[in-house]
Amino acid sequence: DIVMTQSPDSLAVSLGERATINCKSSQSVLYSSNNKNYLAWYQQKPGQPPKLLIYWASTRESGVPDRFSGSGSGTDFTLTISSLQAEDVAVYYCQQYYITPSITFGQGTRLEIK
Amino acid sequence: EVQLVETGGGLIQPGGSLRLSCAASGFTVSSSYMNWVRQAPGKGLEWVSLIYSGGSGGSTYYADSVKGRFTISRDNSKNTLYLQMNSLRAEDTAVYYCARALGVHGSGSSGYYYYYYMDVWGKGTTVTVSS
Numbered sequence: 001d002i003v004m005t006q007s008p009d010s011l012a013v014s015l016g017e018r019a020t021i022n023c024k025s026s027q028s029v030l031y032s033s034n035n036k037n038y039l040a041w042y043q044q045k046p047g048q049p050p051k052l053l054i055y056w057a058s059t060r061e062s063g064v065p066d067r068f069s070g071s072g073s074g075t076d077f078t079l080t081i082s083s084l085q086a087e088d089v090a091v092y093y094c095q096q097y098y099i100t101p102s103i104t105f106g107q108g109t110r111l112e113i114k
Numbered sequence: 115e116v117q118l119v120e121t122g123g124g125l126i127q128p129g130g131s132l133r134l135s136c137a138a139s140g141f142t143v144s145s146s147y148m149n150w151v152r153q154a155p156g157k158g159l160e161w162v163s164l165i166y167s168g169g170s171g172g173s174t175y176y177a178d179s180v181k182g183r184f185t186i187s188r189d190n191s192k193n194t195l196y197l198q199m200n201s202l203r204a205e206d207t208a209v210y211y212c213a214r215a216l217g218v219h220g221s222g223s224s225g226y227y228y229y230y231y232m233d234v235w236g237k238g239t240t241v242t243v244s245s
Contacts (some may be wrong), residue, residue, distance in 0.1 A: 031220065031229075040231035042159075049211050049235035050159065061233065093159055097217060100227045101175035105159040 002026050002096045006106035012114040019081040021109045023094035028074045031098065038098035041070055041079045044108075045090045053092075054079065081111075089113060116140035116234050118212050123239030130202050130243075136195040136212030136236055144168045144190040147215035147228055150197050152208035153238075160208075163197065164215065166228060180206075202243045209238040 003026040013019040029038045037057035042050035052061045054070035057077055067082040081088055094106040122134040134150070147170075150162040163186040166173040174186050185198040195212050217230030 033220070038229055042232075049213075049237055050232075051235070052231060052233050055216075055231045055233075095159075095231060097229045097231055100222070100229050101161075101164040102177065103161050103230070105161075108158045 001102055001104050002029065002099050004094055004096055004104055004106035006092075006094060006109045008109060009107070010110040010112065012112045013081075013084045014114045015086065016083050017114075019084050019088070019111055021079045021092050021111070023072075023077040023079070023106050025075045025077075025096055025098075027098075029096045029098035030074050037073050037077070038096060039070075039072075039077050040095045040097065041068075042093045042095065043088075043090045044093065050093060084111075084113070086113060116214075118214070118234055118236035120210065120212055120236045120239040123210065123241045125242045125244065126202055127245050128203060128243055131198070131200045132202065132241060134197040134199065134210055134212075134239055134241070136197075138193050138195065138214075141214070141234075142190075143188050143193050143195055147217075147230060148186075148188065148195045149213045149215050149230075149232060150184075150186060150195075151211045151213055151232070151235075152206075152241075153211070154205075154208045157208075162210070164228075164230075165195070170219075170228070199241070202241075204243050207241060207243045209240050211238045212236045 007022045039057045041054040044050045058070045091108045117139045164175045165186045183201045187196045213232035214234040215230035216233045
């Protein structure tokens with residue numbers, strides 16, 4: 001299985017500031033035949049199911065605010081929230097789908113307001 | 115509106131069985147790839163099982179931790195996904211989510227697979243395994 005490691009485990013950011021969450025995979029999730037990174041990001045608010053934010057490492061899901069962006073390639077990826085809003089308080093997970101069907105998730109990063 | 119609603123969770127003794135249901139609306143389960151994902155209390159997300167769409171053969175896959183004990187299936191007439199869980203253990207205690215898988219087909223190291231993320235999730239149903 002591919003091990004996904006997120007950093008930091010938690011972070012606190014001031015409202016309106018940038019938040020950056022990192023995700024590293026134990027092997028590359030870049031599929032050479034189509035040059036796509038098989039990585040997704042989810043947001044999970046307390047008491048709610050996960051919500052898809054980003055797929056193919058950088059494609060924003062419909063309806064997701066454009067302050068959320070994904071970047072990276074190969075083994076290193078970043079989720080950036082350009083200007084933190086109060087409603088962004090949540091746990092964020094990355095997920096690889098390069099090895100399937102045994103997809104794996106990162107351990108999660110808890111984002112709070114400073 | 116696309117929606118998934120899980121039911122069937124509860125308190126069950128170790129060694130017992132439970133069947134979870136996931137009723138879909140707004141799309142057809144039979145033509146979709148569907149997953150179960152679980153989340154132990156205070157923990158992260160763990161993939162449990164996947165069923166391919168009927169048009170792609172309906173293959174089923176399981177995490178090693180549940181293989182031989184859990185069975186994923188669907189009832190097309192009810193547009194519902196199921197997870198039959200047998201020989202339950204304390205470590206199966208979790209919120210169980212059903213989720214629609216979306217992605218692409220492609221060739222892997224040992225076959226042709228579906229590479230997927232999850233775009234629609236249910237609210238989850240809680241399973242507690244305890245004596």
